[in-house]
């Protein structure tokens with residue numbers, strides 16, 4: 389771990405909440421639905437679509453899970469009534485997976501059906517490998533009846549290519565990311581180049597099979613190589629989108645995407661859990677400390 393990472397991690401817990409807020413503000417829309425709606429409107433006006441995420445995960449109380457599901461419903465209603473270009477991203481353990489797959493499925497169906505009525509779309513984020521089977525199984529089951537559902541696949545998992553090969557005949561919409569959790573080397577690639585090669589192999593699979601793919605990455609080398617693939621397969625603009633986390637600098641690439649008429653979707657987290665989220669993420673993945681520090685000193689793209 390670098391000296392900078394060490395310093396930031398050691399001082400985070402003793403920093404006043406107000407100072408942590410300055411850092412979190414770079415990455416989080418705010419506390420309330422209206423903060424998220426306000427930022428979404430702003431991003432839409434600059435040409436970006438959005439996916440809103442209510443911060444939180446691993447909820448084990450049924451009342452709280454039901455509450456959270458209702459907040460997502462309200463979010464869908466507000467997006468609709470304000471004519472915003474945004475779908476929502478939901479973590480399976482935020483709406484019940486830690487209690488059991490049936491609780492998750494029940495709430496997932498509730499959200500997908502509501503979204504369908506409002507002409508919107510729900511994406512289930514992918515959490516650690518302990519949740520992969522349940523998330524894919526739930527996605528597959530709901531997808532049989534409702535096409536306004538998507539999930540996420542992680543390029544660092546060795547299983548992902550074959551998971552997706554099996555889904556390619558079903559016209560799915562998936563997000564591809566590298567993966568953020570600390571997985572065992574037995575099941576996950578650990579090397580930067582291996583992860584990137586797998587990412588490209590999977591993107592190629594989607595392009596060849598006419599599947600819709602959300603290309604979620606801030607890696608500019610990878611982005612350049614994705615441009616080459618898009619070019620090689622003459623992929624139409626309505627078969628992919630680029631996705632980025634709110635606040636992460638992309639050195640002008642977002643504007644380049646827009647100039648090319650490529651859709652860009654910004655993942656926008658919000659909610660009262662911003663403090664815990666920032667501290668936990670820092671502890672779990674010290675590299676984020678480096679990213680936070682870097683982003684404070686670099687220019688945002690919007």
Ligand SMILES: Cc1cc2nc3c(=O)[nH]c(=O)nc-3n(C[C@H](O)[C@H](O)[C@H](O)COP(=O)(O)OP(=O)(O)OC[C@H]3O[C@@H](n4cnc5c(N)ncnc54)[C@H](O)[C@@H]3O)c2cc1C
Pocket residue numbers: 512513514515540542565566567568569604605606607608631632633635636637654655676679680682683
């Ligand atoms: C829209 C979106 C949705 C995601 N959803 C999921 C999900 O459902 N499940 C999951 O496991 N992971 C998810 N991730 C996280 C992803 O898996 C990676 O861990 C993360 O994006 C870093 O990988 P990278 O492709 O950006 O490349 P990296 O090689 O890790 O990073 C490339 C460069 O991007 C910058 N960077 C990367 N991340 C950040 C950051 N957070 N803050 C500031 N700078 C950064 C750094 O400068 C770094 O050098 C998502 C990422 C995005 C963009």
